[in-house]
Amino acid sequence: MAEVVIVENAQAAGDLVADAILRLIGTKPDAVLGLATGSTPLPVYRALAERRGDTDLSRVSGFALDEYVGLPISHPESYRSVITREVVEPVGLTPERIHVPVGAEETIRHAGADYEAAINAAGGVDIQILGIGTDGHIGFNEPGSSFASLTRIKTLTRQTRADNARFFDSLDQVPTHSITQGLGTILRARHLVLLAFGAGKAKAIAEALEGPVSANMPASAIQLHPHVTVVIDEAAATELAHADYYRDSYENKPAWQTI
Ligand code: PGA
Helix, strand or coil: CCEEEEECCHHHHHHHHHHHHHHHHHHCCCCEEEECCCCCCHHHHHHHHHHCCCCCCCCCEEEECEEECCCCCCCCCCHHHHHHHHHHHHHHCCHHHEECCCCCHHHHHHHHHHHHHHHHHCCCCCEEEECCCCCCCECCECCCCCCCCCCEEEECCHHHHHHHHHHCCCHHHCCCEEEECCHHHHHHCCEEEEEECCHHHHHHHHHHHHCCCCCCCHHHHHHHCCCEEEEEECHHHCCCCCHHHHHHHHHCCCCCCCC
16 A cells, blocks of 8 residues: 655655655666656755755656646746756756657657657656646546556646646636646556645545545556555645554654655
């Protein structure tokens, strides 16, 4: 089962996950990170920038989960722009090693296969950071997504477009489509780290962790993966039936075990 770590706040989550990433890079300087966008992973990137010290990150590569289709990459809300601004620059990653799916309409027919090939050529993702949508999506795998899906184009739900409208001037500026790593792609990463903060995520977190494995709740795919860490705050933990068990497990964890 996933290890569930209930932390005091988002900063504590960021510190915990950043330390795990830095430990990985310490043993594997050419580690491959799976990068998520959205508000949730920002504390991880902030903590990475603060805590990296003189760690050599020059050989680290990264693969973003998703990108909007049809939004020019120069747009400030394209995920290429977001990843550059919020991850690559502050953390100090090598820009040439950071990949984002290409959402340009001219190449969209083969962009999914190209992205899968690039991930495979890099040796696969070591740590995949994930947020969760209020509708249970991970990446932009909306409810109904196949657990075997690979990187491809997806239509965004009305809920996701409404959730993301805060990054745009109005709802109709939010693209209708994305190109996203599939659930099958995500499940191939060696370690999944799912983060969620706030009461708005409590229901999706409870269903993903404790509900049935169902394509209707895409994040429930994490139940099929052998190495998952879920890091959430108290507000996101309120609907979990087994929160006390998770707390006991984490508090009594052998010192030699890391996340
Ligand atoms: P958020 O988005 O981190 O901005 O809440 C999460 C998601 O949609 O995956």
